[in-house]
Amino acid sequence: MTAEIIDGKKIAEKVREEVRQGVAKMKEETGYVPGLATVRVGEDPASATYVRMKQRMCETLGINSFGHTFPEDATQEEVETLVSELNANPSVNGILVQLPLPGHLDEEAILNSIDLAKDVDGFHPVNIGRLAMKGRDPLFIPCTPYGCIRLLEESGVQISGAEAVIVGRSNIVGLPVAMLLQKANATVTICHSRTKDLAEHTRNADIVIAAIGRREMITGDMLKPGAAVIDVGINQKEDASRKRGYRLVGDVDFESAKEVAGKITPVPGGVGPMTIAMLMANTLRAAQIAQDEN
Amino acid sequence: MTAEIIDGKKIAEKVREEVRQGVAKMKEETGYVPGLATVRVGEDPASATYVRMKQRMCETLGINSFGHTFPEDATQEEVETLVSELNANPSVNGILVQLPLPGHLDEEAILNSIDLAKDVDGFHPVNIGRLAMKGRDPLFIPCTPYGCIRLLEESGVQISGAEAVIVGRSNIVGLPVAMLLQKANATVTICHSRTKDLAEHTRNADIVIAAIGRREMITGDMLKPGAAVIDVGINQKEDASRKRGYRLVGDVDFESAKEVAGKITPVPGGVGPMTIAMLMANTLRAAQIAQDEN
Numbered sequence: 001m002t003a004e005i006i007d008g009k010k011i012a013e014k015v016r017e018e019v020r021q022g023v024a025k026m027k028e029e030t031g032y033v034p035g036l037a038t039v040r041v042g043e044d045p046a047s048a049t050y051v052r053m054k055q056r057m058c059e060t061l062g063i064n065s066f067g068h069t070f071p072e073d074a075t076q077e078e079v080e081t082l083v084s085e086l087n088a089n090p091s092v093n094g095i096l097v098q099l100p101l102p103g104h105l106d107e108e109a110i111l112n113s114i115d116l117a118k119d120v121d122g123f124h125p126v127n128i129g130r131l132a133m134k135g136r137d138p139l140f141i142p143c144t145p146y147g148c149i150r151l152l153e154e155s156g157v158q159i160s161g162a163e164a165v166i167v168g169r170s171n172i173v174g175l176p177v178a179m180l181l182q183k184a185n186a187t188v189t190i191c192h193s194r195t196k197d198l199a200e201h202t203r204n205a206d207i208v209i210a211a212i213g214r215r216e217m218i219t220g221d222m223l224k225p226g227a228a229v230i231d232v233g234i235n236q237k238e239d240a241s242r243k244r245g246y247r248l249v250g251d252v253d254f255e256s257a258k259e260v261a262g263k264i265t266p267v268p269g270g271v272g273p274m275t276i277a278m279l280m281a282n283t284l285r286a287a288q289i290a291q292d293e294n
Numbered sequence: 295m296t297a298e299i300i301d302g303k304k305i306a307e308k309v310r311e312e313v314r315q316g317v318a319k320m321k322e323e324t325g326y327v328p329g330l331a332t333v334r335v336g337e338d339p340a341s342a343t344y345v346r347m348k349q350r351m352c353e354t355l356g357i358n359s360f361g362h363t364f365p366e367d368a369t370q371e372e373v374e375t376l377v378s379e380l381n382a383n384p385s386v387n388g389i390l391v392q393l394p395l396p397g398h399l400d401e402e403a404i405l406n407s408i409d410l411a412k413d414v415d416g417f418h419p420v421n422i423g424r425l426a427m428k429g430r431d432p433l434f435i436p437c438t439p440y441g442c443i444r445l446l447e448e449s450g451v452q453i454s455g456a457e458a459v460i461v462g463r464s465n466i467v468g469l470p471v472a473m474l475l476q477k478a479n480a481t482v483t484i485c486h487s488r489t490k491d492l493a494e495h496t497r498n499a500d501i502v503i504a505a506i507g508r509r510e511m512i513t514g515d516m517l518k519p520g521a522a523v524i525d526v527g528i529n530q531k532e533d534a535s536r537k538r539g540y541r542l543v544g545d546v547d548f549e550s551a552k553e554v555a556g557k558i559t560p561v562p563g564g565v566g567p568m569t570i571a572m573l574m575a576n577t578l579r580a581a582q583i584a585q586d587e588n
Contacts, residue, residue, distance in 0.1 A: 125430075132426040161489075175427065
C-alpha cells in the first residue's frame with residue numbers, strides 16, 4: 001500500500017485564492033484594503049527571511065504590508081509603544097511580532113499588548129486560553145496548527161472520534177494543535193521526550209501530528225495502517241547530490257511511513273506552505289471583523 | 295490486592311494547617327490580614343452553600359471574608375463595577391466569582407475583569423492560557439485540579455513519565471488537570487464522550503483522573519493493576535438505608551476499583567475537601583504576592 005500524498009502546495013494555493021478573492025471583494029465593496037504590520041527585532045537571518053516572505057505574500061494577495069524593524073538592543077518600552085501605535089492605526093488589521101525575540105525582552109508582555117482583534121498570529125495569552133477552553137473560541141487560531149487542521153479537512157480525514165497522537169508539545173505547534181483536535185472531538189494524546197513508549201501510542205493513532213523536531217524519527221513500523229500523518233518537522237539531511245549539500249526532511253521517515261499510512265504530507269510541500277496561507281486568511285478575517293464593527 | 299486509600303480529609307487538613315500558620319506569620323510580622331471577597335449572583339442553593347463553606351473556612355483560618363450577593367437579574371455592568379472596586383481594594387487579595395452565573399451574564403468578560411493578581415480561582419483566561427503554555431506559569435492554579443495534583447504528590451505517585459488518562463474535559467477540572475499533568479511530564483490522554491474505546495485507554499494508565507460526571511462508570515476491569523485513581527465525581531445513588539434516601543458516590547466504582555488500583559481516593563473524603571483547602575492556599579499566596587510588592 002502506498003499512501004495518498006496530501007498536497008500542501010495545492011491546498012495552500014486554494015486558501016490563498018480564497019483570500020485573494022475576499023480582499024478583492026472588500027476593496028470593491030468598501031474601498032478598504034486589509035493591512036498587516038510586521039515587527040521584527042534584531043538581525044536573525046531566519047526571522048528576516050520569514051518576515052520578507054510574509055510581506056511578499058501580502059503584496060501578491062493585495063494586502064497592504066507595513067514593516068517595522070528594531071535593532072537587537074531595542075527596549076521593552078520601544079517595542080510596546082510601537083505595538084500601541086499599531087493597535088490604534090485603522091489601516092493595520094493584523095500585527096505580527098516575529099518570534100523568537102531577543103532574550104532581554106518580555107515576550108509574553110509584548111504579545112499581551114497586541115489588541116486581541118489584531119492578534120493574527122493567535123499567540124495572545126487570551127487567545128491561547130480560549131483555545132484551551134470548552135465553549136470559547138479564539139478570535140484567531142495560530143497559523144501552523146490551523147494549517148494542520150485544514151490539511152486534514154481538505155483530505156477528508158474524519159477528526160471527530162478519531163484517536164490522535166501529537167508528538168511534541170511546543171507552544172507554537174504541539175500544544176495548540178492538541179487543543180484544536182480535542183475541540184473537534186478527537187481523543188488526543190500528547191507525547192514528548194519523557195513518553196515511555198512512543199510507538200505504542202502512535203501505533204494506535206488514526207491521526208499522527210509529528211512536531212518534535214527530530215529528523216525522521218517516526219518510522220513506518222510505528223504507524224497504524226491507514227493512518228493520516230501530518231509532518232510539521234523541517235530538518236536538514238546531508239545529501240551530496242544537492243548543490244547546498246543537504247535536503248530537507250521531516251520528523252517522519254517518509255519512505256517507510258508512506259508504505260503504511262493512508263495519507264501523508266511530504267516535506268517540503270506539506271505543512272510548510274500552509275503557515276503563511278493561514279496568516280493571510282487570519283489577516284483578511286481581522287479586516288472583516290474591523291469592517292463589521294464600523 | 296486492596297488499594298491504599300488516599301485520605302483527602304487528612305491531606306486537606308495538612309494544607310489548611312500550612313495556610314493557618316502562613317496567615318498567623320503574616321499577621322505577626324506585618325499586621326496584615328489576608329482577605330477573600332466572594333461574589334454570588336442569584337439564589338442557586340448549591341452556589342449559596344459553596345460560598346458559605348468558603349466564608350466559614352476563611353474564618354477558621356484567620357482570613358477576612360467579604361461576601362457580596364446580587365439578585366438574579368443583576369446586570370453585567372453592576373457585576374463588573376463591583377469587581378473593579380474589589381480590584382482596587384487593598385484589603386481584598388482574592389476575588390471569587392461563584393460559577394455558574396445566570397445565562398444573561400458574559401462569564402468570560404467578568405472573569406477577565408478580575409485583576410490577574412487576585413484571580414485565586416485561576417479561571418482568568420490569561421491564567422488558563424499560561425497553564426496551557428510551556429515555560430509560562432499561571433499565578434494561580436484552579437483549585438480542584440490543584441487539589442488532584444497535591445493528592446498525587448502527597449501519596450508519592452510519580453507523575454513525570456507516567457501515562458495519565460483524564461476522563462472528562464470540563465473547563466473546571468478535566469482540561470486544566472490535563473495541562474498540569476502534561477507540564478509535570480506525564481504523557482496525557484484526554485478521553486470524553488466521543489472516545490471510541492475508553493477502557494483501552496484507562497487500562498494502560500498509571501494515573502486515572504475521573505471527572506466525567508457519570509456515576510460509577512469506571513470499573514475495576516478498566517484499570518491497570520497498581521494504578522493511582524483520583525475520583526473527582528460526586529453523584530447521588532439511591533440508598534434506602536440512609537435517612538436522605540441516597541448516598542454520594544464518585545465516577546469510579548469504588549468497590550471493584552479498589553481491588554485493582556494501587557491507590558485510590560474515596561467519595562466523599564477524597565478530592566472534595568481539597569478544593570476549598572487549595573482556594574485558601576491560593577488566597578494566602580495572593581496576599582504574599584501583594585505584600586512582596588509593597
